[in-house]
Amino acid sequence: MLYPQLTSSRNLISLSGIWNFKADYKEEGYVNQWYLKGLKEYDLMPVPASYNDIAVDAALRDFVGDVWYERKVVIPKQWETENVMIRVGSASHHSKIWVNGVLVKEYTGGFLPFESTINEAIQFGEENHIVIGVNNELTWQTLPPGEAYYVEDADGNRKKKLKQQHDFFNYSGIHRPVYLYTTPRTYMEDITVQTDYEGDQGIISYQVVMNQPDEESREAVTVKIEVYDEENQLVGAAAGEKGSLQIDRVTLWQPQNAYLYKFVAKLVSKEHTLDEYSLNIGIRKVQIENGQFLINGEPFYFKGFGKHEDMDVKGKGLDDAMNIRDFNLLKWIHANSFRTSHYPYAEEVLDLADRYGIVVIDEVPAVGMLGQAVPAIGELDGVFTDEKINDETLKEHIRLTREMIARDKNHPSVVMWSLANEASVMEPRAEAYFKELAEAARKMDDRPLLNVNLMLIEPGKCKVSKYFDVIGLNLYFGWYSERGDIDAGKRRLKQWLQECHEAEKKPILLSEYGVDTIAGLHKEPAIMFSEEFQVQFLKAYHEVFDQLPFVIGEHVWNFADFMTGQDLVRIDGNKKGVFTRQRQPKMAAHYLRERWGSITNTH
Numbered sequence: 307m308l309y310p311q312l313t314s315s316r317n318l319i320s321l322s323g324i325w326n327f328k329a330d331y332k333e334e335g336y337v338n339q340w341y342l343k344g345l346k347e348y349d350l351m352p353v354p355a356s357y358n359d360i361a362v363d364a365a366l367r368d369f370v371g372d373v374w375y376e377r378k379v380v381i382p383k384q385w386e387t388e389n390v391m392i393r394v395g396s397a398s399h400h401s402k403i404w405v406n407g408v409l410v411k412e413y414t415g416g417f418l419p420f421e422s423t424i425n426e427a428i429q430f431g432e433e434n435h436i437v438i439g440v441n442n443e444l445t446w447q448t449l450p451p452g453e454a455y456y457v458e459d460a461d462g463n464r465k466k467k468l469k470q471q472h473d474f475f476n477y478s479g480i481h482r483p484v485y486l487y488t489t490p491r492t493y494m495e496d497i498t499v500q501t502d503y504e505g506d507q508g509i510i511s512y513q514v515v516m517n518q519p520d521e522e523s524r525e526a527v528t529v530k531i532e533v534y535d536e537e538n539q540l541v542g543a544a545a546g547e548k549g550s551l552q553i554d555r556v557t558l559w560q561p562q563n564a565y566l567y568k569f570v571a572k573l574v575s576k577e578h579t580l581d582e583y584s585l586n587i588g589i590r591k592v593q594i595e596n597g598q599f600l601i602n603g604e605p606f607y608f609k610g611f612g613k614h615e616d617m618d619v620k621g622k623g624l625d626d627a628m629n630i631r632d633f634n635l636l637k638w639i640h641a642n643s644f645r646t647s648h649y650p651y652a653e654e655v656l657d658l659a660d661r662y663g664i665v666v667i668d669e670v671p672a673v674g675m676l677g678q679a680v681p682a683i684g685e686l687d688g689v690f691t692d693e694k695i696n697d698e699t700l701k702e703h704i705r706l707t708r709e710m711i712a713r714d715k716n717h718p719s720v721v722m723w724s725l726a727n728e729a730s731v732m733e734p735r736a737e738a739y740f741k742e743l744a745e746a747a748r749k750m751d752d753r754p755l756l757n758v759n760l761m762l763i764e765p766g767k768c769k770v771s772k773y774f775d776v777i778g779l780n781l782y783f784g785w786y787s788e789r790g791d792i793d794a795g796k797r798r799l800k801q802w803l804q805e806c807h808e809a810e811k812k813p814i815l816l817s818e819y820g821v822d823t824i825a826g827l828h829k830e831p832a833i834m835f836s837e838e839f840q841v842q843f844l845k846a847y848h849e850v851f852d853q854l855p856f857v858i859g860e861h862v863w864n865f866a867d868f869m870t871g872q873d874l875v876r877i878d879g880n881k882k883g884v885f886t887r888q889r890q891p892k893m894a895a896h897y898l899r900e901r902w903g904s905i906t907n908t909h
């Protein structure tokens with residue numbers, strides 16, 4: 307699915323802004339046909355934004371169930387000859403779109419886009435009524451998994467609650483932009499670009515998928531490709547739905563040194579351009595060889611973070627200012643990468659990663675596939691069962707992986723797919739599940755695959771690592787175990803990493819390590835939660851990583867403090883950020899800046 311674009315052949319109207327909004331506390335929206343009759347007594351709600359923190363209202367913050375968004379929009383008369391689409395960047399977690407009372411789309415998944423043609427439902431040149439219903443419940447067959455259940459409130463009314471196994475707050479609502487856009491009747495539905503190079507010659511292979519309703523004129527349409535460099539000079543051209551082209555004296559896309567070519571695709575019929583679409587592409591190569599992760603033939607050492615889409619007030623709503631602040635901080639701290647823990651981030655974020663030269667590990671929303679919530683201690687109950695994580699969950703997992711890869715495949719910044727975070731992978735039934743998942747993913751794209759394990763998965767006991775290229779480990783020795791004893795944690799860490807590598811013989815990425823730290827709390831000697839403790843913990847871990855050549859990278863948990871559900875171990879959220887939630891540095895940020903500034907991308 308191509309991101310909506312204004313081009314010589316396509317129109318685009320943003321529906322971001324203020325919508326009417328109503329949370330369906332009494333579960334009456336369907337009965338009273340709000341999708342057709344409209345909302346009465348509504349609130350105002352910004353789109354995109356999570357709705358939870360907008361009102362001053364605990365009931366809305368913690369609401370579980372259906373909410374309704376509504377707005378009216380005039381659709382230009384001139385669009386009548388075009389194919390008109392509505393597209394939502396993401397809404398958490400299950401959505402339906404009605405146009406003038408007609409259901410045009412139903413979609414499950416909280417972190418990926420969905421769209422539909424709406425020609426049959428709209429009135430051109432007139433006002434049209436758009437309603438989007440969003441439900442934030444989770445089940446064992448959704449990703450992430452969770453369970454909704456009813457409780458009674460003080461007045462004896464039933465109300466829903468949600469049990470989840472992941473710690474980040476279940477921010478809900480329309481999180482990414484809503485667009486109306488057009489394509490011509492014959493248009494490009496998809497473009498795939500793959501890159502390579504030999505010597506100083508770049509190689510671009512591409513494929514364009516056309517949607518051409520009129521089969522008879524199929525012959526008459528040709529695909530034309532042009533590639534421009536950053537000076538807007540034409541450096542390559544090709545024709546045909548599928549092909550490849552060479553770029554002489556190529557400038558590669560490098561980590562922290564991005565270079566983007568503009569790939570312009572056109573559908574042409576009798577010298578007339580029917581459709582036009584362009585992509586920013588980077589030419590680079592990713593491989594794993596001899597236990598090393600290579601980008602453009604050079605060993606790459608990941609320095610960076612697990613992040614979240616999370617901020618004050620807006621929750622998970624897309625915010626360009628915050629995103630650019632984050633990239634500036636990544637640059638400032640000399641990070642070269644991050645993981646989109648624990649769901650695919652907005653396409654707009656990946657565009658920035660392409661431009662800033664920040665390497666991305668793209669993760670499906672497979673988090674919490676285990677029988678307990680974090681913290682990572684205690685027993686693991688079985689979840690790969692007929693009732694919980696079953697064949698239906700696997701089908702969803704494969705579908706969301708396919709949609710993520712289809713959406714993000716053309717981003718040079720994306721170098722690896724992460725297919726799960728902290729699943730209960732010592733269970734026998736996890737093996738067949740992950741085998742099928744990894745095999746399916748390999749058919750979709752050739753980038754390496756990552757699986758991320760929690761510290762309850764003992765070295766040598768993971769049933770699924772063999773199906774992956776890189777092993778991610780989330781380790782908190784000295785925090786969740788050996789609490790407060792950094793030396794003991796450090797000894798355990800070294801032994802654990804060595805045993806893991808001995809058992810799996812695969813490159814290891816420290817995909818999470820870190821400690822909760824209250825900004826401004828200083829203690830000398832250090833104790834848990836102080837800024838000094840965070841620095842000492844990170845230093846101790848780094849001393850271990852620096853001795854072990856099979857460690858291919860370090861992603862601190864987390865880039866910034868973020869909101870969670872209410873819990874004993876979460877004081878106004880998860881405080882493992884190196885930056886505060888307002889994106890100001892803790893002491894550890896200065897320490898990391900010094901360390902990462904002094905080690906190169908190859909370590």
Ligand code: GCB
Nearest residue numbers: 473680681727728780880882
């Ligand atoms: C983890 C999870 C992450 C949590 C983190 C923590 O292992 O992957 O989502 O936020 O631990 O801080 O407990």
